[in-house]
Amino acid sequence: xxxxxxxxxxxxxxxxxxxxxxxxxxxxxxxxxAATWDGxxxxxxxxxxxxxxxxxxxxxxxxxxxxxxxxxxGSRFMPLLERLLKMMPQAPLDSALVTATTKAGVDLLTCLSxxxxxxxxxxxxxxxxxxxxxxxxxxGGINISAACASSTIALARAASRIASGRxxxxxxxxxxxxxxxxxxxxxxxxxxxxxxxxPFDLKRSGLSLGEGAAAMLLMSPARARREGRGCRGTILGWxxxxxxSHLTAPLRDGSGLVRAIExxxxxxxxxxxxxxxxxxxxxxxxYNDAMELAAFExxxxxxxxxxxxxxxxxxxxxGAAGGxxxxxxxxxxxxxxxxxxxxxxQPEGWAEGRVTSQSMAFDGEVLLSTNSGFGGINAALLLGxxxxxx
Amino acid sequence: MRAVIMGLxxxxxxxxxxxxxxxxxxxxxxxxxxxxxxxxxxxxxPHFGRLDAYTRLGLAATALALRDAGQEAGALRETGIVxxxxxxxxxxxxxxxxxxxxxxxxxxxxxxxxxxxxxALVGEAGILFGLTGPAYVTASESDLASLELALESLSLxxxxxxxxxxxxxxxxxGFPPGDVFAPGAVICLMTPAGQGSGYxxxxxxxxxxxxxxxxxxxxxxxxxxxxxxxxPMAGNEHx
Numbered sequence: 001x002x003x004x005x006x007x008x009x010x011x012x013x014x015x016x017x018x019x020x021x022x023x024x025x026x027x028x029x030x031x032x033x034a035a036t037w038d039g040x041x042x043x044x045x046x047x048x049x050x051x052x053x054x055x056x057x058x059x060x061x062x063x064x065x066x067x068x069x070x071x072x073x074g075s076r077f078m079p080l081l082e083r084l085l086k087m088m089p090q091a092p093l094d095s096a097l098v099t100a101t102t103k104a105g106v107d108l109l110t111c112l113s114x115x116x117x118x119x120x121x122x123x124x125x126x127x128x129x130x131x132x133x134x135x136x137x138x139x140g141g142i143n144i145s146a147a148c149a150s151s152t153i154a155l156a157r158a159a160s161r162i163a164s165g166r167x168x169x170x171x172x173x174x175x176x177x178x179x180x181x182x183x184x185x186x187x188x189x190x191x192x193x194x195x196x197x198x199p200f201d202l203k204r205s206g207l208s209l210g211e212g213a214a215a216m217l218l219m220s221p222a223r224a225r226r227e228g229r230g231c232r233g234t235i236l237g238w239x240x241x242x243x244x245s246h247l248t249a250p251l252r253d254g255s256g257l258v259r260a261i262e263x264x265x266x267x268x269x270x271x272x273x274x275x276x277x278x279x280x281x282x283x284x285x286x287y288n289d290a291m292e293l294a295a296f297e298x299x300x301x302x303x304x305x306x307x308x309x310x311x312x313x314x315x316x317x318x319g320a321a322g323g324x325x326x327x328x329x330x331x332x333x334x335x336x337x338x339x340x341x342x343x344x345x346q347p348e349g350w351a352e353g354r355v356t357s358q359s360m361a362f363d364g365e366v367l368l369s370t371n372s373g374f375g376g377i378n379a380a381l382l383l384g385x386x387x388x389x390x
Numbered sequence: 391m392r393a394v395i396m397g398l399x400x401x402x403x404x405x406x407x408x409x410x411x412x413x414x415x416x417x418x419x420x421x422x423x424x425x426x427x428x429x430x431x432x433x434x435x436p437h438f439g440r441l442d443a444y445t446r447l448g449l450a451a452t453a454l455a456l457r458d459a460g461q462e463a464g465a466l467r468e469t470g471i472v473x474x475x476x477x478x479x480x481x482x483x484x485x486x487x488x489x490x491x492x493x494x495x496x497x498x499x500x501x502x503x504x505x506x507x508x509x510a511l512v513g514e515a516g517i518l519f520g521l522t523g524p525a526y527v528t529a530s531e532s533d534l535a536s537l538e539l540a541l542e543s544l545s546l547x548x549x550x551x552x553x554x555x556x557x558x559x560x561x562x563x564g565f566p567p568g569d570v571f572a573p574g575a576v577i578c579l580m581t582p583a584g585q586g587s588g589y590x591x592x593x594x595x596x597x598x599x600x601x602x603x604x605x606x607x608x609x610x611x612x613x614x615x616x617x618x619x620x621x622p623m624a625g626n627e628h629x
Binding site for chain 1: 470476477487490496497498503504506507508509510512513514519521522524525526535539542543546547548594
């Protein structure tokens with residue numbers, strides 16, 4: 001296991017493995033996991049022009065959920081959350097609740113800024129745990145905001161709650177919307193691609209935004225067995241580390257992401273060689289993808305393991321990205337192949353032979369999922385193959 | 391897992407301080423003081439004037455906590471930070487929305503957009519203090535949530551030290567009426583017990599929640615008051 005000397009003295013506690021017993025997913029590519037997975041496998045992309053979200057600042061393309069109606073009043077946040085929760089079983093009432101959203105119902109701000117609106121609380125990140133708790137009869141919860149690493153850190157926090165023995169069950173819900181607000185913002189930063197994004201491609205030119213939601217029910221193995229729930233996958237380890245370098249640009253040598261991955265491996269007590277495949281962040285920006293490839297090369301060296309990004313198909317779903325990608329990662333582990341990296345036609349550098357626009361089969365039981373975000377926040381999750389498919 | 395509070399700092403409408411170095415801690419009032427970065431931060435930030443009130447507040451309280459712990463100088467490798475907030479960057483969100491409407495909407499502000507995430511605070515703190523551990527912001531009904539999360543991280547070896555606390559510049563002006571609370575920030579530095587004496591020991595209660603030196607903690611203000619009662623950290627009397 002390659003650990004830098006910087007972490008040689010941190011003694012991770014080999015955690016109790018955390019089971020994932022139930023999952024649900026809604027993306028622009030499909031109303032559930034099966035539909036999204038089929039779309040990914042077929043190489044489809046949901047990134048299209050979104051003229052209703054464009055502004056004088058420019059045109060907009062993105063992956064909006066086509067079957068999600070715009071309510072006459074209020075945010076699209078609630079219809080998306082309700083659709084997601086309908087696909088999940090009732091969580092046990094002693095479930096810890098951890099959610100991840102960066103902007104919650106920010107589409108409401110137009111209403112607040114210009115016209116006045118009574119349902120303003122949906123704008124606050126606390127709205128997500130509050131609404132989930134209310135609908136599931138839970139006592140309360142917390143929301144994690146860590147930019148594009150929010151979901152991965154939410155999963156890590158939920159898993160650590162179980163691993164430390166402070167909870168037996170945890171419900172994780174991740175959600176973010178495609179809105180004029182975020183499109184205008186990323187356009188102002190000149191981070192958007194005018195065409196659907198091309199993760200890890202030599203000619204990539206920026207990201208494409210999307211929206212979606214994911215939910216996962218985590219349990220200790222003992223609790224899952226008592227409740228007769230199957231293991232759809234496991235969380236084996238997690239890690240988070242910061243670049244401490246720049247607010248909007250990643251550290252080019254990838255050292256923050258390297259630390260996060262090393263921490264995850266250390267916590268899982270697994271060698272690097274145990275990782276069979278990688279679901280990367282892969283936004284399609286020049287700097288993020290270059291940073292990730294630099295980090296992966298430091299971790300995996302010359303090994304040619306399959307690697308993918310789903311953002312060319314479903315867009316960058318911001319705070320929900322890690323949760324959505326974790327669910328897809330579990331599916332990939334079960335099916336034993338990674339979906340195509342839509343948009344990648346000519347992989348750059350280290351991605352060559354590892355990232356393709358075709359599905360890639362792999363052997364092995366462990367998948368690494370990574371996300372990185374503004375603030376130089378990096379997070380990594382190690383997922384294990386379950387006893388039954390997600 | 392037990393952790394020690396090694397340093398503590400706060401900013402409220404009644405002033406800035408750390409135990410033994412200020413007027414009594416009072417979480418009251420609605421108008422926060424101007425943050426003097428030359429007095430409070432370890433080094434001036436060229437872009438400090440462009441930071442929103444929430445970020446300035448959090449950075450200043452973090453600086454005070456680290457100064458209180460005698461750890462201001464140098465990079466804090468493998469130290470993480472977690473902060474609880476309610477309104478977070480909402481004022482900046484509104485400011486960015488307005489920038490989407492000026493000049494015909496052609497020039498939304500990239501400078502503002504970069505701060506339309508509550509986690510921009512911990513990102514800036516990471517850059518200023520060299521924090522390479524985990525960093526995120528949480529929304530929770532309890533202002534002790536960040537300390538619980540920090541304790542969890544320390545117990546699992548995810549970081550050597552954790553900064554944890556609360557930061558909120560309050561409800562934006564002109565926002566629809568809602569609950570009113572005193573804005574401010576309280577940040578503490580936690581290390582695993584056994585690595586220093588500090589103000590006292592934080593631990594989990596068997597019935598849930600946290601205790602400090604064996605007595606249940608009600609909220610963050612309770613922690614501050616009890617640390618103040620302990621007196622300044624050794625070596626900080628003339629800080």
